[in-house]
Amino acid sequence: xxxTETQRRLHAYLDQEADRPTATAIGQHLDSCARCQxxxxxxxxxxNGIRRHADYHHGAPRELAERIRARVGGEHxxxxxxxxxxxxxxxxxxxxxxxxxxxxAAIQYADAxxxxxxxxxxxxxxxxxxxxQQMQVxxxxxxxxKPWLSSKLDFSLPVPDLAGAGFPxxxxxxxxxxxxxxAALVYRSRQHVIDLFVWPDAKAGDEAPRTLxxxxxxxxxxxxxxxxxxxxxxxxxxxLKAFSEAYASAK
Amino acid sequence: xxxxxxxATTRKETRPLxxxxxxxxQRFERIFVPHLDAAYDFARWLxxxxxxxxxxCQEACLRAFKSLDSFQGESGRAWLLAIxxxxxxxxxxxxxxxxxxxxxxxxxxxxxxxxxxxxxxxxRILQQRDARRRVNAALERLPQEFREVIVLRxxxxxxxxxxxxxxxxxxxxxxxxLARARKLLLQHxxxxxxx
Numbered sequence: 122x123x124x125t126e127t128q129r130r131l132h133a134y135l136d137q138e139a140d141r142p143t144a145t146a147i148g149q150h151l152d153s154c155a156r157c158q159x160x161x162x163x164x165x166x167x168x169n170g171i172r173r174h175a176d177y178h179h180g181a182p183r184e185l186a187e188r189i190r191a192r193v194g195g196e197h198x199x200x201x202x203x204x205x206x207x208x209x210x211x212x213x214x215x216x217x218x219x220x221x222x223x224x225x226a227a228i229q230y231a232d233a234x235x236x237x238x239x240x241x242x243x244x245x246x247x248x249x250x251x252x253x254q255q256m257q258v259x260x261x262x263x264x265x266x267k268p269w270l271s272s273k274l275d276f277s278l279p280v281p282d283l284a285g286a287g288f289p290x291x292x293x294x295x296x297x298x299x300x301x302x303x304a305a306l307v308y309r310s311r312q313h314v315i316d317l318f319v320w321p322d323a324k325a326g327d328e329a330p331r332t333l334x335x336x337x338x339x340x341x342x343x344x345x346x347x348x349x350x351x352x353x354x355x356x357x358x359x360x361l362k363a364f365s366e367a368y369a370s371a372k
Numbered sequence: 373x374x375x376x377x378x379x380a381t382t383r384k385e386t387r388p389l390x391x392x393x394x395x396x397x398q399r400f401e402r403i404f405v406p407h408l409d410a411a412y413d414f415a416r417w418l419x420x421x422x423x424x425x426x427x428x429c430q431e432a433c434l435r436a437f438k439s440l441d442s443f444q445g446e447s448g449r450a451w452l453l454a455i456x457x458x459x460x461x462x463x464x465x466x467x468x469x470x471x472x473x474x475x476x477x478x479x480x481x482x483x484x485x486x487x488x489x490x491x492x493x494x495x496r497i498l499q500q501r502d503a504r505r506r507v508n509a510a511l512e513r514l515p516q517e518f519r520e521v522i523v524l525r526x527x528x529x530x531x532x533x534x535x536x537x538x539x540x541x542x543x544x545x546x547x548x549x550l551a552r553a554r555k556l557l558l559q560h561x562x563x564x565x566x567x
Binding site: 170172176178189 | 409434493498527
């Protein structure tokens with residue numbers, strides 16, 4: 122693939138809308154062409170700038186939902202009651218559970234070589250969302266989260282707040298993976314949640330990041346300084362990569 | 373690709389008509405309530421006004437509820453945002469017909485090869501202290517048609533297919549608008565630095 126063709130398809134590549142052969146060809150071209158690489162870097166920087174700085178995410182005012190309920194209720198003279206916020210959440214959780222079931226099924230039957238730890242990470246992440254038990258310690262203060270986790274686990278881990286990089290710390294919890302108790306750090310990326318599972322690995326040697334994607338969920342894992350790190354989220358793959366880089370450089 | 377019907381005018385049902393009020397309400401909860409924030413944010417962005425955004429969002433939700441039976445079960449988020457957009461334009465033509473601020477040139481040249489690495493490093497501009505102001509000023513200067521594809525892509529995380537549904541344009545147009553919008557944004561960012 123030449124420069125003209127690469128740059129013509131660069132937006133689709135950036136937006137993860139290019140088909141696999143095209144994406145591979147563009148990736149290869151970018152590796153060998155400094156000029157196209159610079160164009161891609163500029164576009165990536167623009168994207169990150171927009172996502173970080175745009176005055177966009179405010180969220181609906183609380184009264185708005187109430188007003189919509191009242192209007193719909195008034196017009197339809199319903200026999201039913203609009204569910205309370207708590208019920209909304211459980212409805213959401215049920216929908217999430219349904220999504221999770223089909224998604225774990227897809228993982229199990231996927232052609233990709235199955236990775237037992239990846240499956241456990243997926244299941245743990247899904248379980249926390251379905252049950253709403255994402256945080257046992259909810260705090261954006263690393264000096265609260267880190268001691269809490271250290272007191273429950275037989276290892277200590279870095280707990281940087283990555284708010285500066287767009288990933289504020291939300292809290293942490295304990296989980297059970299790979300036949301042991303592990304730390305789960307919870308970060309936010311705009312409206313999304315990123316779980317980062319951390320536990321020690323006795324085997325020597327670092328491992329470069331690897332990824333796996335299923336139905337909108339991305340998993341990224343690496344091994345560094347005797348610790349396993351597994352990040353999972355429904356943010357896009359580029360954001361999850363940015364998150365892992367921010368974490369790895371901050372810790 | 374399932375076509376979006378904003379109002380319940382078409383009822384060639386592929387699924388049984390939901391008549392029971394309770395299950396309609398539950399269906400509405402399941403499909404649309406999770407996207408209320410997105411609907412409000414998008415309405416706020418389109419109208420540039422909090423009060424108007426609430427009205428548009430409320431009206432859009434009522435329309436969504438009324439036309440629930442024609443929802444074909446693709447993306448609830450894209451469907452609701454499409455209704456928000458239609459509601460906004462209805463409001464807009466009623467209230468501000470002459471307010472088209474920025475001229476829009478759909479066919480402006482946007483050959484891919486024109487994407488050049490800019491003279492001034494965008495990375496550097498975006499690291500400066502007033503990056504936030506600059507990014508928002510650059511977005512503000514985009515014609516509406518370009519702003520909305522950028523918003524739907526970068527801030528609502530929609531796929532090209534979903535953006536095409538919301539904006540009522542073919543996917544090819546989504547792609548060319550995105551490319552052109554990004555080019556304009558880069559120019560705007562570099563120009564605001566000089567001023």
